[in-house]
Amino acid sequence: MKIGAVALMASVTLLLSGCFGGLTEAQQQDHKAWMEWRSDNDNAARDPNRSFLNIRDATYLQTGESAWLLSTATAEQIRWRERSEGLDFGLTHRGERADIVWHHSSHQLEAGQSIELSERLLVSVGDLYNGGMRAFIRDKRHPLLASFAGYQFFPYNGDAKVLAQFTPTEATPVLFQTVQGLTNRFYRIGLLNFDWQGQQITMPAYHSKPQPPFDSLILFFKDHTNGEQTYGGGRELYLELTQPLSQPIAIDFNYSVNFYCARSTFWNCPILRDPPLSVAITAGETYHKTP
Numbered sequence: 311m312k313i314g315a316v317a318l319m320a321s322v323t324l325l326l327s328g329c330f331g332g333l334t335e336a337q338q339q340d341h342k343a344w345m346e347w348r349s350d351n352d353n354a355a356r357d358p359n360r361s362f363l364n365i366r367d368a369t370y371l372q373t374g375e376s377a378w379l380l381s382t383a384t385a386e387q388i389r390w391r392e393r394s395e396g397l398d399f400g401l402t403h404r405g406e407r408a409d410i411v412w413h414h415s416s417h418q419l420e421a422g423q424s425i426e427l428s429e430r431l432l433v434s435v436g437d438l439y440n441g442g443m444r445a446f447i448r449d450k451r452h453p454l455l456a457s458f459a460g461y462q463f464f465p466y467n468g469d470a471k472v473l474a475q476f477t478p479t480e481a482t483p484v485l486f487q488t489v490q491g492l493t494n495r496f497y498r499i500g501l502l503n504f505d506w507q508g509q510q511i512t513m514p515a516y517h518s519k520p521q522p523p524f525d526s527l528i529l530f531f532k533d534h535t536n537g538e539q540t541y542g543g544g545r546e547l548y549l550e551l552t553q554p555l556s557q558p559i560a561i562d563f564n565y566s567v568n569f570y571c572a573r574s575t576f577w578n579c580p581i582l583r584d585p586p587l588s589v590a591i592t593a594g595e596t597y598h599k600t601p
Contacts, residue, residue, distance in 0.1 A: 332468065333468045334468070337468040340562070340564075341466050344562075344564050345466075347565065348461065348463065352458075356455060356458060358450035358452075359424070359432070359448070360434075361448075362570045362573070363458055364449050364450065364454065365446045365449075366448065366452070367446075368444060368490075368576035368577075369401075369444070370442060370445075370578065372403065372441065373404070374404075375402070378392070378393065378397040379391060379447065381398050381427045381431075388431065389447075399411075401435075401445055407420050408420075408443060410425065419433075419435050421443070422434075424448070430450050431447060431449055431450070432447075432450070433445060433446065433448070434446050439492075439493070439494045444578065454574075462595065463596060464539075464564075464596055467563075469507075470564050470591070472504045472505065472560075472563075473504065473558040473560060473561075474502040474559045475502070476502055476556075477501045477503065479499065479501060481497045481520035482498045483520070486580035487581045488578045488580055488581065490578045492578060494580055496518060497516060497517050497518070497520040499515055499524065499527075501514055501515065502515050506587075509588070509589055513531055515529060516528045524551060524555065525551055526549060526551055527549040527551065528546065528549075531544060531545060531546075531566075532545075532582055532586035532587065533545075533586055533590055534586070534587070535590050539590075539596050540596055541597040542597075543572070543579060543581070543582070544568075544569060544582045545566045547561070547563065563593040564594055565594065566591065567594060
């Protein structure tokens, strides 16, 4: 036992020296925060009540539209339908809420709320751009939840945290087509310029509203890793702003993630319009398609 413990400690020491050997003290702190963030994301993906992995079916509704299902159907068979014949659960988008008729009772749900159909299945609703609503049928025992082993990432890259200069532009509305055949609007509010391994890169910065103050930026991008090492549809990076946009902005590409469509066919992901970056961003989440 003592020999095994010594060997284990030696292995841990070697692992840590490999991780931190080329990192500054500040980068080591960044790495620690990144590992905690990864753990939080993994836990959220395993949560049976809110994971994007447990969706059995989805419907996207405009105000006044309805969808129906049979609440007694099995998890493998349950689906949203456009007509009510033979079905006992109806959901109608009423703008600020969803009105539900289930058997002879009525219910109301607001965005972010859910209603249980059974011990295993539930329906949740959420907001969409331009007054739309999404309704998910969720399965707390979905096989994807059981098989989820955690998100996969490139090894932490201390050099993937760069300083960028923000150049404001006139806020331009951009309507992204989505994989569900819908549209989603973001505003291109400026450009970010930074150095990536000796090459100058410019990429657009987006926000959900056109006017300041801006407390965050959203980056959508493709690069030379897409389709091979990362999801072919692109990645995104959410930046919380802690200082004015007139000052240099830290972009840490270790926090880049694939669109949820990489793992779920029911998510409403944007189809990117901007040209791919001319470099390979070898940081952030990776993607290996399951055969």
